Amino acid sequence: xxxxxxxxxxxxxxxxxxxxxxxxxxxxxxxxxxxxxxxxxxxxxxxxxxxxxxxxxxxxxxxxxxxxxxxxxxxxxxxxxxxxxxxxxxxxxxxxxxxxxxxxxxxxxxxxxxxxxxxxxxxxxxxxxxxxxxxxxxxxxxxxxxxxxxxxxxxxxxxxxxxxxxxxxxxxxxxxxxxxxxxxxxxxxxxxxxxxxxxxxxxxxxxxxxxxxxxxxxxxxxxxxxxxxxxxxxxxxxxxxxxxxxxxxxxxxxxxxxxxxxxxxxxxxxxxxxxxxxxxxxxxxxxxxxxxxxxxxxxxxxxxxxxxxxxxxxxxxxxxxxxxxxxxxxxxxxxxxxxxxxxxxxxxxxxxxxxxxxxxxxxxxxxxxxxxxxxxxxxxxxxxxxxxxxxxxxxxxxxxxxxxxxxxxxxxxxxxxxxxxxxxxxxxxxxxxxxxxxxxxxxxxxxxxxxxxxxxxxxxxxxxxxxxxxxxxxxxxxxxxxxxxxxxxxxxxxxxxxxxxxxxxxxxxxxxxxxxx
Numbered sequence: 001x002x003x004x005x006x007x008x009x010x011x012x013x014x015x016x017x018x019x020x021x022x023x024x025x026x027x028x029x030x031x032x033x034x035x036x037x038x039x040x041x042x043x044x045x046x047x048x049x050x051x052x053x054x055x056x057x058x059x060x061x062x063x064x065x066x067x068x069x070x071x072x073x074x075x076x077x078x079x080x081x082x083x084x085x086x087x088x089x090x091x092x093x094x095x096x097x098x099x100x101x102x103x104x105x106x107x108x109x110x111x112x113x114x115x116x117x118x119x120x121x122x123x124x125x126x127x128x129x130x131x132x133x134x135x136x137x138x139x140x141x142x143x144x145x146x147x148x149x150x151x152x153x154x155x156x157x158x159x160x161x162x163x164x165x166x167x168x169x170x171x172x173x174x175x176x177x178x179x180x181x182x183x184x185x186x187x188x189x190x191x192x193x194x195x196x197x198x199x200x201x202x203x204x205x206x207x208x209x210x211x212x213x214x215x216x217x218x219x220x221x222x223x224x225x226x227x228x229x230x231x232x233x234x235x236x237x238x239x240x241x242x243x244x245x246x247x248x249x250x251x252x253x254x255x256x257x258x259x260x261x262x263x264x265x266x267x268x269x270x271x272x273x274x275x276x277x278x279x280x281x282x283x284x285x286x287x288x289x290x291x292x293x294x295x296x297x298x299x300x301x302x303x304x305x306x307x308x309x310x311x312x313x314x315x316x317x318x319x320x321x322x323x324x325x326x327x328x329x330x331x332x333x334x335x336x337x338x339x340x341x342x343x344x345x346x347x348x349x350x351x352x353x354x355x356x357x358x359x360x361x362x363x364x365x366x367x368x369x370x371x372x373x374x375x376x377x378x379x380x381x382x383x384x385x386x387x388x389x390x391x392x393x394x395x396x397x398x399x400x401x402x403x404x405x406x407x408x409x410x411x412x413x414x415x416x417x418x419x420x421x422x423x424x425x426x427x428x429x430x431x432x433x434x435x436x437x438x439x440x441x442x443x444x445x446x447x448x449x450x451x452x453x454x455x456x457x458x459x460x461x462x463x464x465x466x467x468x469x470x471x472x473x474x475x476x477x478x479x480x481x482x483x484x485x486x487x488x489x490x491x492x493x494x495x496x497x498x499x500x501x502x503x504x505x506x507x508x509x510x511x512x513x514x515x516x517x
Contacts, residue, residue, distance in 0.1 A: 132284030152323035198229025
C-alpha cells in the first residue's frame with residue numbers, strides 16, 4: 001500500500017523545509033469624521049493608485065488596498081503591513097480607515113465614487129471595468145472590504161516534494177497540479193475558515209435600505225444575522241446571478257482557464273441590453289458573462305504575477321500557478337491591521353494540510369454539497385444545531401470543526417519541531433478555544449461588543465477605527481520607512497505620467513486589441 005502524503009511529508013527533514021512565502025492585500029474604506037464614506041480623491045501624498053506597489057484602490061476611490069511584498073515570515077509580513085498603515089494614516093487628515101468589512105453609512109450608489117486611474121490606456125481600462133461592475137451589479141456590494149492572503153511554497157520545497165512523490169513532470173506542471181490539489185481540498189474545508197474568522201455578522205441599515213432581508217435589528221440603525229458569521233460572503237455581499245451559470249472547474253489548470261476564457265467570450269443577454277457605451281462614454285468592457293477574469297468571485301484563486309497588459313489567463317497558461325490567493329477573509333475589526341498573527345499562522349497550517357490530504361477530483365454532486373456547507377456556515381455558523389453534510393452523513397458543525405482541527409495537530413508539531421518554538425501549536429490552540437467556547441468566535445465578539453456598548457454598526461466601528469488609527473499614528477517606525485514610502489510616491493506619480501505620455505492611439509483601439517488578444 002502506497003504511503004500517504006502526510007507520511008511522505010513526515011519523512012522530510014528540517015533541512016528540506018524552507019518555510020512559506022506569504023503576503024497580504026488588505027482593503028479598507030476611507031470615511032469622514034462622521035462615519036460616512038469619503039468623497040475626497042485618493043490622497044496625492046500616497047502616490048498613484050495605478051502604479052504604487054504598496055498603496056492602491058480597489059473598486060471605489062474611497063476603498064484603499066494595501067499590499068505587502070512577498071515575505072518569509074508572519075512577523076515580516078505583519079511588520080510590512082503595519083508600516084504601510086502607518087504611512088497611510090499620516091496622510092488621511094480628518095479621515096479614518098474603516099476597520100470592518102461591511103461598509104460605513106452610505107447613501108445609495110451615487111455616494112460610492114468609482115476609482116480613477118488617470119488617462120493612460122491601462123488606467124482607463126481599470127476605470128471602465130469598474131463602471132461595468134456598477135451597471136451590472138450596482139455599487140453597494142463593491143464597497144465591502146476584506147483581506148486576501150497569498151501563499152506559496154519555494155521551489156526548493158517543490159523539488160523535494162516531487163522526489164518524494166516520484167513524479168517526473170516538468171516543475172511548472174507539477175507545481176500547478178499540486179496547487180490545484182490544494183485548492184480542491186480548500187473547497188472541501190473552507191467552511192472552517194468562515195466559522196473561525198467570519199467577522200461581519202452586522203451591518204449599517206443604509207446598506208439594505210429598500211431591500212428585502214431576514215436580518216434582525218441590533219442597536220441604532222443596524223441589522224444583524226442572529227447566527228451568521230459573514231454577511232460579506234453571503235447573499236447580501238459578493239454574489240452574481242450570471243456567474244452562477246459558469247460552473248468554473250477547479251480540478252486542474254487547463255479546465256480552469258478554459259472555463260474562465262469561455263465566460264469572457266460568452267455574451268450574457270442582460271449585459272447585451274446595457275451595451276458597452278452610453279454616448280461616447282464606455283460603461284463596460286464587453287457584454288460577456290465576465291468582462292475580465294478578475295470579475296469572477298471565488299473564495300480562492302490560483303494566481304500568477306502578470307506583466308503589464310498581460311491577462312491572468314495568459315500568465316497562468318504560459319507559466320503555471322505561482323501562488324494561492326485566499327479571498328474569503330473578513331477584516332478582523334479588533335486588529336489595527338485587519339489580520340492577526342495566530343490567524344496567519346493557522347492559515348499556513350490549514351493550507352499545507354490541504355496539500356497533504358487525499359484530494360480526489362470534485363464531481364458535480366460533491367460541488368453542490370460543498371457550496372451548501374459553505375453557505376450554511378456563513379448564514380448559520382453559530383447555530384449549535386447546524387449540521388454539515390459529508391458524503392451521506394450529517395455532522396454537527398462544532399464536531400466537524402474539532403475533527404478538522406485535530407487532523408492538523410500532527411502537522412503543527414512537525415512544523416514546530418523543524419522551525420523551533422510552538423507557534424503552530426499555539427495558533428491551533430487559539431482556534432480550538434473558539435470551537436470549545438463559541439463566544440470567542442469573531443462574529444460572536446462583534447455582536448457582543450455592539451450589544452455591550454449599545455452602539456450601532458456605524459458608531460461602534462467608527463470608535464474602534466479611531467482607536468486603531470491613533471495606535472498606528474503614534475507608532476515610530478525606522479526613518480528609512482518614511483523615506484522609502486516618499487520615494488515610492490514620487491516614482492509612482494512619475495511612472496503614471498510617463499504611461500500617459502506614451503499612449504498615442506485611441507483608447508477604443510487599445511480596448512479592441514486587448515479584448516482580442
